[in-house]
Amino acid sequence: MPSTPASTKGRIGVLLVNLGTPDSPKTADVRRYLNEFLTDGRVVDMPAAIRYPLFRGVVVPLRAPKSAKVYQQLWTERGSPLLFHGLDLKKMVQEQLGNDYLVAFGMRYQNPSIESALQELRDAAVDRIIVLPLFPQYAAASTGSVQEKVMEIVSKWWVVPSISFISSFADDPGYINTFATLGKAEMAKRNYDHVVFSYHGIPERHVLKGSQNGYCKLANCCNHYNKNNRYCYRAQCYETSRLLAKAMDLAPEQYTVTFQSRLQSRLRDPWLQPYTDEVLKEFPGKGIQNVLAFSPAFVADCLETTIEVGEEFKEMFEEAGGGHWQLVASCNTHPLWVEAVVDMIHRN
Ligand SMILES: C=CC1=C(C)c2cc3[nH]c(cc4nc(cc5[nH]c(cc1n2)c(C)c5CCC(=O)O)C(CCC(=O)O)=C4C)c(C)c3C=C
Numbered sequence: 375m376p377s378t379p380a381s382t383k384g385r386i387g388v389l390l391v392n393l394g395t396p397d398s399p400k401t402a403d404v405r406r407y408l409n410e411f412l413t414d415g416r417v418v419d420m421p422a423a424i425r426y427p428l429f430r431g432v433v434v435p436l437r438a439p440k441s442a443k444v445y446q447q448l449w450t451e452r453g454s455p456l457l458f459h460g461l462d463l464k465k466m467v468q469e470q471l472g473n474d475y476l477v478a479f480g481m482r483y484q485n486p487s488i489e490s491a492l493q494e495l496r497d498a499a500v501d502r503i504i505v506l507p508l509f510p511q512y513a514a515a516s517t518g519s520v521q522e523k524v525m526e527i528v529s530k531w532w533v534v535p536s537i538s539f540i541s542s543f544a545d546d547p548g549y550i551n552t553f554a555t556l557g558k559a560e561m562a563k564r565n566y567d568h569v570v571f572s573y574h575g576i577p578e579r580h581v582l583k584g585s586q587n588g589y590c591k592l593a594n595c596c597n598h599y600n601k602n603n604r605y606c607y608r609a610q611c612y613e614t615s616r617l618l619a620k621a622m623d624l625a626p627e628q629y630t631v632t633f634q635s636r637l638q639s640r641l642r643d644p645w646l647q648p649y650t651d652e653v654l655k656e657f658p659g660k661g662i663q664n665v666l667a668f669s670p671a672f673v674a675d676c677l678e679t680t681i682e683v684g685e686e687f688k689e690m691f692e693e694a695g696g697g698h699w700q701l702v703a704s705c706n707t708h709p710l711w712v713e714a715v716v717d718m719i720h721r722n
């Protein structure tokens with residue numbers, strides 16, 4: 375008989391998840407990635423009988439070669455930034471959390487898959503699993519899709535462990551402090567006339583579908599983040615912006631909240647507005663010459679930050695007569711961000 379009873383407590387599993395990225399910037403790999411991404415019913419919420427033939431047969435074949443060119447611009451020696459920042463974050467969070475925890479990293483689309491990351495935790499017989507989708511603001515198309523995938527996988531396990539989800543962290547003090555610190559460092563280098571908080575867009579329809587008891591009407595309802603719009607993407611984007619502005623001592627007239635990356639569709643369904651590309655073209659006419667741009671919907675640099683905000687918007691701003699456009703780097707593996715993630719896990 376052992377002198378002390380063995381503890382029944384195992385390690386705590388932590389699953390960090392980001393969106394996903396192609397395995398390489400080759401058209402074939404980009405096509406495979408887009409096929410998986412854009413046939414997800416939470417991303418493109420059309421009936422499956424239309425979605426699959428339309429996207430696999432028309433949209434993705436047309437888009438893949440163009441997207442591949444952009445991914446070629448983004449690619450580094452270490453591959454896609456979204457992937458290597460995620461793997462680096464996982465390592466650093468593991469070091470900080472210590473041996474009582476086991477941290478795994480997965481992507482919603484492509485590799486490393488959520489399935490492989492969950493299997494790592496299962497093999498280690500973790501006691502319970504904390505899932506942190508790396509999306510600060512809740513969207514059914516991003517966070518919701520990760521939650522659905524995790525539940526689909528574990529529902530097939532014979533023993534289903536206790537699982538908790540950190541569904542959003544739009545107002546998390548550590549997340550806000552990381553971006554504010556990065557922003558202040560840029561502001562110390564030069565004077566800016568205006569700040570833009572540019573979030574990934576989603577169709578307006580997605581916000582309305584998630585509206586509880588019809589509370590959200592894409593108007594002032596989103597101005598205050600409260601129990602009625604707890605999971606409203608738009609309300610959370612405004613709340614993040616307000617908190618960032620407060621942390622950087624910005625008055626309301628010194629910043630604008632905008633939405634980027636809308637998928638142009640012939641159906642012309644509206645996405646969240648105002649659109650970043652339209653707003654920035656009006657800045658020079660208003661005497662705004664120096665703009666500091668944040669992309670707070672992303673905690674790791676990726677195609678949407680480095681290329682869209684850092685290069686494409688910069689070019690558009692300059693063509694419209696603007697002076698200096700500067701992207702604030704994302705949280706990536708900033709020590710404050712690693713600490714913020716560790717705190718969120720500890721609090722869970
Ligand atoms: C912030 C979280 C994200 C939400 C919400 C989201 C919604 C969403 N996205 C598309 C279409 C595309 N997004 C693409 C890239 C992309 N999207 C996110 C995050 C969210 N998307 C990230 C982190 C990335 C970058 C990935 C990388 O590899 O760096 C792309 C691919 C690029 C391109 O071809 O333009 C598409 C397409 C839709 C339709 C959508 C809807 C609800």
Ligand SMILES: [Fe+2]
Nearest residue numbers: 393574635678
């Ligand atoms: Fe996206």
Ligand SMILES: [Fe+2]
Nearest residue numbers: 590591595596
């Ligand atoms: Fe609202």
